[in-house]
Amino acid sequence: MTSAVEREFPTDGGAPADVMAVLESVERRVLWLATAIVDHANRVRPNPSGLKVGGHQASSASMTTLMTALWFHHLTADDRVSVKPHASPVLHAVNHLLGRLRPEQLTTLRAFGGLQSYPSRTKDPGTVDYSTGSVGIGATAPLWGALAHRFARDRYGEPSPPGRQYALLGDAELDEGAVWEAVQDPMVAGLGEVVWVVDLNRQSLDRVVPGAAPARLQGMFAAAGWQVLTLKYGRLLEELFTRPGGERLRARLDTMSNAEYQRLLRRQGPDLRHRLPGNGSDAQVVARLLEGLDDATLARALRNLGGHDMASLLHAFEAVDDSRPTVVFAYTVKGQGLPTEGHPQNHSSLLTAEQMRHLAARLGTDLDDPWAPFPEGSAEAALCAAAADRLRRPPFPLTAPPTVPPDSGRAAPSGVGTTQQALGRTLLDLSRGAPDVARLIVTASPDVSSSTNLGGWLNKVGVWSHTAGHDWFADDAETILRWQENPTGQHMELGIAETNLVGLIGELGATWSRWGRPLLPIGVVYDPFVNRALEPWSYGIYAGGRSILVGTPSGVTLAPEGGAHQSITTPSLGIEQPGCVTYEPAFALDAEWCLRAALAGLGKPDGSSAYLRLSTRPVDQSLAAVPTDPAARERRRHQVTAGGYVLRRRERPALAVVAMGALVTEALTAADRLTALGHATDVVCVTSPDLLFRAVQARRGLDRADGSILEQLFPAHRAVPMVTLLDGHPHTLAFLATVNGVPLTALGVTRFGQSGSLDDVYRHHGIDADSVVAAALDLVEAKA
Structure with a gap:
């Protein structure tokens, strides 16, 4: 009896013969359109620059059967599909046949404002369920999409149809570590609505993939x-x-190396007959079997893999087990049906004009009229129309998120506190003061809830699970963190994988656009590992996912932790990341205001x-000098969420120290010393270098942001030399010199961290009060 890993699907079902014939006809048209879309972009459309346009005819060809089977027979309107990046022309072809793209739009692949090179939810004119492009990220997105849909259904209490979440990915994408981080996460094991289909064409960009990897990969999924x-033949x-000798032929194909198989695809006639049997003891038996086949049948048989067999695919899709995630390994030929099929360098190759004309003749189309529709009244046209009706999604009303109160109204904190503590406190305040907002908040962390001050929130709202779980430590008096798992929980805990x-x-933040039901997701990670998570988070933003990423604790302020747990580059990430605002507050109330603004x-x-970016450094909260007058307090709040505010303003200043985050204390100390030395020094607290940079750009007509905050922080009549200071790379604030064209010295961290006391570490990096004073005096001397 074969194991589940080894089981291959029979090819005896899926649809009646007449339907199968029409599906295969549509498949040929999809192959033609996908190929012609790339051809037009490269060979027909004018290209004054001469730069390569590119496209992936071969990568698309290996997917045409798979995608035809799904869209034109199997999918429902509730299903969502993530398409491998290099198969975007196939998706465009499918969307055209479904009436979602006009013929003239097929001529715009990779043109400005046209069809995107890789599927994009926000930029493509056709229907795209998941943005893809970065290898591996599109594969994992449907996992998180399934979890987000389940959470949204539980939160809103509505019986929204679940649908299936499909990922179509290339076998080379399974080299990405992020794929396996996602596959083995405990939260994924019960997602029966998830189906991955692996386009197993055994090629990557440059080569034939060596080794017999499929069995190992299948075993990893099964484990x-x-x-x-498995759809192999x-x-x-x-x-x-x-037939007699058939099992020997199967054994020959099963044990053949990937490279040899690919090379045989380039052989024909007597040469193929000579080489296919091999040199083993069974060669003569296989050769006798092949004698009964004409050359055309032999060539078709060699290419007759499961991923190109319509009946096998339909049968497999019907056999999906809804109680657990499914992966379908569909063996294919890269470039199937094209002159370039099977060649190891066909990834970006383009068919010539002559090859395109031969292809058109073979597929029953016309190179001179490439977008011609199926004849009206034909079975193919009827199938496309029926699929379009079946897949049409009714419009849904967009539920607006509730208004987030910008301020709790609570008195400014006194005593010593941290911005990290403010994270948990603000969430609890919202649960009491704005329950309509709080009920849509969902927090997530990679096993760092207690160490990032989410414990109180987690104890209050519980841990989300699709089914209720038992807390075996509920009666343990020493247990501080209560792990109550139930469908009403609002915290989602993953394994230690920031990419997950x-x-x-990202998917939790996209429910507003998928189902009209907004959620307010907050992910919390250790700040040193934000860089590890940045690429998939960026892709989530690109795809329309609105979320908050909290990095805490941060910086070399984690002095005893040493270099491995100290972040340097993260402060500037928000400046560089489109679709994102970055904040690094210095005080607890600043952190609350920034978090509320982010939630809004x-x-x-x-x-x-x-x-x-939050910190664990205890700071005297009275240094914030929050005004008690309501109007003045509101002005301060507005400045905090706009990018910064003035902490100290002297008459006739000689200098300004501009600081961000935990180092505001050093800035204040240095300013007092400089003033005592006769150099009156202003202190400005930056809460968002990102928003200040946008204001600078807006002043020059390069951004649509409000630039008024600059005049409040850096009025031209008070322009003086400036020292900037932060616990991160100094370039983050260096642009402030351009506001008024003043001399500036940027202090920050440019080397890997060191273990030690806070004083030792700050001194080592030159971000202590002494370093600020010295840098400021140098500026005064230079000015004199």
């Missing part, structure tokens, strides 16, 4: 609890295997994601 289905080969976390919050940007079309 993670996935259903594993099609009906023609399966029939040949039943940001993939999840989620769950809506014109919103924004946000990155908050």
